[in-house]
Amino acid sequence: GQQVMQIPQYQHVQEGEDFTTYCNSSTTLSNIQWYKQRPGGHPVFLIQLVKSGEVKKQKRLTFQFGEAKKNSSLHITATQTTDVGTYFCAVNSGNTPLVFGKGTRLSVIA
Amino acid sequence: DSGVTQTPKHLITATGQRVTLRCSPRSGDLSVYWYQQSLDQGLQFLIQYYNGEERAKGNILERFSAQQFPDLHSELNLSSLELGDSALYFCASSVEMGLNEQFFGPGTRLTVL
Numbered sequence: 001g002q003q004v005m006q007i008p009q010y011q012h013v014q015e016g017e018d019f020t021t022y023c024n025s026s027t028t029l030s031n032i033q034w035y036k037q038r039p040g041g042h043p044v045f046l047i048q049l050v051k052s053g054e055v056k057k058q059k060r061l062t063f064q065f066g067e068a069k070k071n072s073s074l075h076i077t078a079t080q081t082t083d084v085g086t087y088f089c090a091v092n093s094g095n096t097p098l099v100f101g102k103g104t105r106l107s108v109i110a
Numbered sequence: 111d112s113g114v115t116q117t118p119k120h121l122i123t124a125t126g127q128r129v130t131l132r133c134s135p136r137s138g139d140l141s142v143y144w145y146q147q148s149l150d151q152g153l154q155f156l157i158q159y160y161n162g163e164e165r166a167k168g169n170i171l172e173r174f175s176a177q178q179f180p181d182l183h184s185e186l187n188l189s190s191l192e193l194g195d196s197a198l199y200f201c202a203s204s205v206e207m208g209l210n211e212q213f214f215g216p217g218t219r220l221t222v223l
Binding site: 033041042043044045048088090096097098099100101102103 | 112143145152153154155158166168200202211212213214215216217
């Protein structure tokens with residue numbers, strides 16, 4: 001079945017530093033979604049990417065879909081304590097259900 | 111607040127027992143998904159229903175079953191519970207079956223003692 005690798009598993013940064021998490025698949029993807037889960041909370045949808053090479057921005061967050069549609073990244077510029085949480089990518093190919101990566105847990109030290 | 115509700119919030123039970131988790135999707139959403147989240151496994155897709163019919167199955171054990179009712183709420187039944195079934199169970203909903211964002215409920219934390 002569809003598998004997705006997300007790295008790193010954990011990331012600790014000082015407030016103000018940048019942060020990037022990567023999502024990699026061995027197969028070509030139809031789309032990729034990114035979710036954020038705050039500690040003790042539930043996953044919340046951030047964005048969906050569908051086009052090869054697509055780049056989308058949300059304030060300090062930049063999302064990118066690889067040219068081959070096999071990988072994606074989420075970059076946060078100048079992290080803040082409100083960015084703390086686990087960031088998941090979720091992928092599918094064709095009409096298959098979404099498969100979630102194991103997530104990257106971000107800690108921000110003030 | 112995502113608009114998805116789940117009950118109960120917490121559930122503590124013993125091995126061998128059976129429990130039912132309930133989910134009400136966002137108004138207008140026809141698709142319901144169930145996920146299991148444990149510390150080392152991330153979010154594992156269990157099953158999806160669309161407008162009352164099962165549409166996709168993931169890593170759902172035979173001891174688990176689910177259904178979606180005509181009013182679109184869904185129930186996940188877990189039986190012959192084992193210690194390893196302790197986890198957070200999330201329900202999510204989306205407008206359709208396809209490439210739509212999913213809205214997650216607050217989850218039910220199941221503890222099997």
